[in-house]
Amino acid sequence: MSVYPQLRSPLARALYVRMQHDQELKNCDKSLWYSVETDIIEPELSGRFLQCSVDGSTSEFLQKCFDKSDWFFTQMMHALFKSVLCWFMSSTSANGLLARGSMFVLSGQQFTQLLGVDSAWHATSLLDLGAGDGEVTQNFASYFSDVYCTEASSTMQWRLGQRGYK
Numbered sequence: 001m002s003v004y005p006q007l008r009s010p011l012a013r014a015l016y017v018r019m020q021h022d023q024e025l026k027n028c029d030k031s032l033w034y035s036v037e038t039d040i041i042e043p044e045l046s047g048r049f050l051q052c053s054v055d056g057s058t059s060e061f062l063q064k065c066f067d068k069s070d071w072f073f074t075q076m077m078h079a080l081f082k083s084v085l086c087w088f089m090s091s092t093s094a095n096g097l098l099a100r101g102s103m104f105v106l107s108g109q110q111f112t113q114l115l116g117v118d119s120a121w122h123a124t125s126l127l128d129l130g131a132g133d134g135e136v137t138q139n140f141a142s143y144f145s146d147v148y149c150t151e152a153s154s155t156m157q158w159r160l161g162q163r164g165y166k
Helices: 010-027 030-034 056-069 072-085 091-097 108-115 135-141 154-162
Strands: 123-129 144-150
Touching (some): 010 056, 056 072, 056 108, 072 091, 091 154, 123 135
C-alpha cells in the first residue's frame, strides 16, 4: 500500500501519486528495460538476440517526455481538447492534431547496431508503414536517399507532410 501525506483533495492526491511515480521512473535502472532472460528463450531465438542499451538519443527522448509531462496546464488542456476531439475523430488523429503521442522505437545508433553496419552506411529507399507523425522515421531517414511513408490518419499524413516526407 502506498504511503502519502493526508491530502483531502482527490486532485491533489492524484498529482502527488503521479509525481512519486514520475520520480521512480526517473531514478529507475533503465538498462533493465533492455534486459531479456535469454536462458528461458529457445536457443535458436536467444542466439539472435541483440543487446541494446540506453544511448544519448534514447535519453534525450525520455528527458523530453519527462519535461512535457511536467507541463501541468498543457497536459490538462490536451486532455480536455482530446476528449472533445475524439467525438469527431480517432484518438490517433486527435493526438496528431495536438502534436502529442510521438513514439520512439530505436535510435540511429541502435538502428546501425541492429543492421550490423557503421554510421556511414547508406541505402536507396526507406518505406515506413504506419509512420504516425514521423518521429520514428526521422531517426532512420538520414541513412536513406528517399523516404516514403504510409499513414491511414489524414491528420498524421499532414504531420508527415510538415516534415517533408512523401
